Amino acid sequence: MTLTKEELKEVSDKICKNTLMETLDISFCEIGKDYLVAKMPVTPRVHQPDGVLHGGAMVALAESVGSAASHMFLDAKEFYIRGIEISANHVKSVSEGYVFAKAEILHKGRTTQLWDIKIRDEEDRLISIVKLTTIALPKNKNV
Template sequence: MGMEGTLLQLMGIVVSEASPERVVATMPVKGNTQPYGLLHGGASCVLAESLGSIGSALHAATYGKVAVGVDINATHHRAVREGVVTGVATPIYLGRTTTSYEVIVTDERDKRVCTARITCQLIQAPPGS
């Protein structure tokens, strides 16, 4: 999977670790803010969905399938104005047809910024993919 031109690249998300058991990435706050200069809640959701989807895709590959996100929810705990946030996704459930991941987003002081949960459905790869 190439990352060029993807939302991850546009948002500056950098994946440093990726397995079905743990996915880790960082994202800059700058460029991903809302009008008050705070990290946009939607940016935290993009980070969470990306990490859960990567873990799910790696798990799905063992069944010859691909993963598509079907549900995400997030609770935003604190504001962040600068620096980098880190997301860590760990599986809640890894099945043959669905997966669920918890994603914890923290700031540079290791304070929790957001807690999210993403569920993916595992489907047969579309033709030509």
């Protein structure tokens, strides 16, 4: 899938409006043949009590970008996308700036998709490693 920056911003605005992604100020900033990148500001709104980025916010960022990538790379008119498993290892703390989550497809099956998601800071330092499994459910069936 190839989108211009303007088209990606339009898709990002549409997907994120009135969702947790809007609450966390997550936006999509880059898309390629088999990956999607989202960014999230690190502010006190997403800190844990000691002033560093909350692990749950990182997991929310990762699931958001991985699920959105499945949504964009599959026929979203035909399928609902749901995350069914997520695993995260947080390896570094960050307290300000932006973090960027890059979801890269490891397995693109007809029913399940496996995503490798790396979260990095503005200096390209690894912050978290996440594995996400999504499932594509036909819209003609009850979810």
